[in-house]
Amino acid sequence: MHRSLSNKAALLTPGLLGLSGAVWAQSNAAVEVDAGATAWMLTSTALVLLMIPGLAMFYGGLVRTKNVLGTVMHSFAAMAIIAVTWTVFGYGMSFGPNVLGGWFGWSSHLFMLNGIDDVIMPDYHIPEYVFAMFQGKFAIITPALIAGAFAERVKFRGYCVFIALWGLLVYNPLCHWVWASDGFLFNLGANGVIDFAGGTVVHISSGVSALVAVLLLGARRGHPKLAVRPTNLVVTMLGAGLLWVGWFGFNAGSSVSSGLDTARALTATQVAAAMGALTWMIIEAVHRGKATALGCASGILAGLVAVTPAAGVVQPSGALALGVLASLACYLAIQAKGKLGYDDSLDAFGIHGVGGMTGAIMLTFFIRASWMADAAEKVGGSWTVMQQLGVQIVGVVVAVAYAAVGTLVLVLAVEKTIGFRAAASEEMSGLDTTQHGETAYGMLNAD
Numbered sequence: 001m002h003r004s005l006s007n008k009a010a011l012l013t014p015g016l017l018g019l020s021g022a023v024w025a026q027s028n029a030a031v032e033v034d035a036g037a038t039a040w041m042l043t044s045t046a047l048v049l050l051m052i053p054g055l056a057m058f059y060g061g062l063v064r065t066k067n068v069l070g071t072v073m074h075s076f077a078a079m080a081i082i083a084v085t086w087t088v089f090g091y092g093m094s095f096g097p098n099v100l101g102g103w104f105g106w107s108s109h110l111f112m113l114n115g116i117d118d119v120i121m122p123d124y125h126i127p128e129y130v131f132a133m134f135q136g137k138f139a140i141i142t143p144a145l146i147a148g149a150f151a152e153r154v155k156f157r158g159y160c161v162f163i164a165l166w167g168l169l170v171y172n173p174l175c176h177w178v179w180a181s182d183g184f185l186f187n188l189g190a191n192g193v194i195d196f197a198g199g200t201v202v203h204i205s206s207g208v209s210a211l212v213a214v215l216l217l218g219a220r221r222g223h224p225k226l227a228v229r230p231t232n233l234v235v236t237m238l239g240a241g242l243l244w245v246g247w248f249g250f251n252a253g254s255s256v257s258s259g260l261d262t263a264r265a266l267t268a269t270q271v272a273a274a275m276g277a278l279t280w281m282i283i284e285a286v287h288r289g290k291a292t293a294l295g296c297a298s299g300i301l302a303g304l305v306a307v308t309p310a311a312g313v314v315q316p317s318g319a320l321a322l323g324v325l326a327s328l329a330c331y332l333a334i335q336a337k338g339k340l341g342y343d344d345s346l347d348a349f350g351i352h353g354v355g356g357m358t359g360a361i362m363l364t365f366f367i368r369a370s371w372m373a374d375a376a377e378k379v380g381g382s383w384t385v386m387q388q389l390g391v392q393i394v395g396v397v398v399a400v401a402y403a404a405v406g407t408l409v410l411v412l413a414v415e416k417t418i419g420f421r422a423a424a425s426e427e428m429s430g431l432d433t434t435q436h437g438e439t440a441y442g443m444l445n446a447d
Contacts, residue, residue: 034125037258041130044253047246048137052079052144054242058297059148060440061236062346066430067152068231068440074147077160078140082167086136088112093172094135098182104173105180124256134253135175142171142202148346149210152228153220153427156435158420162410166209170406174399175201185395190375190383193395194367196265197254199309199360204399207353209407210344216411217421219343221428228345231440233293240297244273247304251311265311268319269304275323276303283331301351302330306359310366318366322359329358360396364389 056075063071082090092110099106109115119128143163177183178193178201185193195201220228230236251269255261280299281291306326307319314322334350344350364385376383414420426434433439 031120031122032125033120033127034258037124037256038126038130040258040262041126041134041253041256044249045130045134045137047249048134048141048253049079049246051243051246051250052076052137052141054239054246055141055144057235057239058243059151059239059346061232061234061239062230062294063151064228064430065231065440066432068432069438070156070431070435071147071151072440073156073436074151074159075144077156078144078147078163081160081164082140082143083136085164085167086139089168090139090172091132091135093168094139094175095180096176098176102177102182102184105176105182126256131256134256138198138202138250139167139171139175142198142206143167145202145206145348145352146210146213147348149214149344149348150217151345152431153217153345153422154431155419155422155426156431158414158418161418162414162420165410165414166407169410170205170209170403171201174205174402177398178395185398188394189387189391190379193360193391194313194363194388195309195360195395196312197251197308199305199356199363200395200399203305203308203352203356204360204396205403207349207351207356208400208403210348211342211353212404212407213411214342214344214349216408216415220345221424223343224338224341230294237293237297240300244300244304247273247308251308255312261312264315267316268307268311268314271316271319272303272307272323272326273300274303275320276300276306276327279303279324279327280331283327298330298334298347298351299327302326302355305352305355306362308356309360310363313368313371314363314366315368318363318368321366322362325362326355326358330354357396357400361389361392364392 052075056072059075060068060072088111091113092107093104096105096107096110113129113132116128116132120126121128121131124131143166146163146166147159177185178195180186193200220226247269248266252262252266255265277296277299280295280302284291284295303323303326306322307314310318310322330347330351333354334347337344337347337350367385367388372383372385372388375388411420422431422434
């Protein structure tokens with residue numbers, strides 16, 4: 001995300017440089033704001049935030065009527081909780097200089113976003129506040145994605161504590177490793193792990209965490225014998241549409257500019273999403289005889305997830321290929337879920353985990369030649385596709401292992417202290433009434 005395609009220097013924020021406020025203000029005095037880039041980044045920040053109510057609609061339409069509000073609240077609670085923790089700790093932990101051997105970053109200069117009130121980032125010519133808020137939206141949506149896996153079976157307070165801890169102890173360190181200038185994955189190989197907009201940081205971490213959580217918490221009561229039909233697939237489709245629109249900010253905004261890199265990322269995003277949807281519809285038509293609305297929505301997300309790490313380094317042909325590969329991989333993963341016996345309610349692992357890993361690894365074979373040439377120049381020699389593949393695999397393995405272990409510890413800790421899994425009576429009555437004292441549809445309260 002934060003390394004331009006021409007291998008410019010990494011971000012030069014005061015936290016990363018460890019400069020005093022006075023020195024930084026002096027060095028920053030001549031930096032002018034790029035109004036075009038700033039306007040696009042403000043728009044991108046709003047687009048990524050729009051994805052979170054889009055996710056709420058997508059997930060909310062897929063659960064039973066008695067759990068719609070409870071599911072929607074998982075996304076909206078993340079908007080509140082993670083926005084606060086990101087402001088207080090998260091930005092500093094993610095983009096500050098290494099502490100504790102590089103486990104995460106930290107700088108008192110960035111605590112509560114102190115010290116950046118007048119800062120214009122010299123590499124991008126945008127206010128650092130805009131960059132911090134843009135990054136904060138990624139931190140919000142990532143734990144919200146996890147919620148789809150254990151929908152319809154968890155206590156709201158347990159969920160709130162879990163995502164607060166998960167954001168601080170899992171997301172922030174992983175973000176630091178991949179995107180901060182002194183993160184070890186950022187500096188691995190010729191040009192680091194390629195994760196243009198969050199395939200590793202967002203989708204692999206959330207997908208793997210989702211799988212670990214459902215394995216620990218167990219299946220919904222009655223699963224798989226009890227049929228679970230979506231409440232409203234129209235709402236789900238509208239949610240998928242909002243996610244597609246918001247993803248332009250997610251990916252194209254990750255260029256942190258308003259220029260050629262932005263156009264490349266936006267184009268790759270559009271192409272991969274469309275190809276993912278088309279591929280999924282074809283697979284269903286061949287395998288089941290009918291293309292479903294839910295399948296179309298799933299294909300859209302599969303394509304979007306897979307192109308997320310690759311949006312800045314692949315051409316449209318590569319984006320088409322990633323859309324096909326992601327739909328195939330995610331479709332097979334969801335089909336295997338029933339045979340493996342785990343209850344990932346809304347396929348958070350099948351789409352985000354599998355799609356993220358597919359994109360992070362397979363992008364290697366579609367990197368544009370100019371990017372590889374720049375990487376080779378950086379190391380003063382040659383840099384091959386297989387060398388970059390090795391770097392990508394290391395990034396995936398690290399993300400999978402860290403997210404899995406971190407989630408294991410946090411789920412068990414929350415369950416043993418305040419409780420995470422809802423009681424049988426609460427689950428059978430529905431989370432809307434037992435956790436929130438409300439119902440999604442007023443007609444259910446009619447006398």
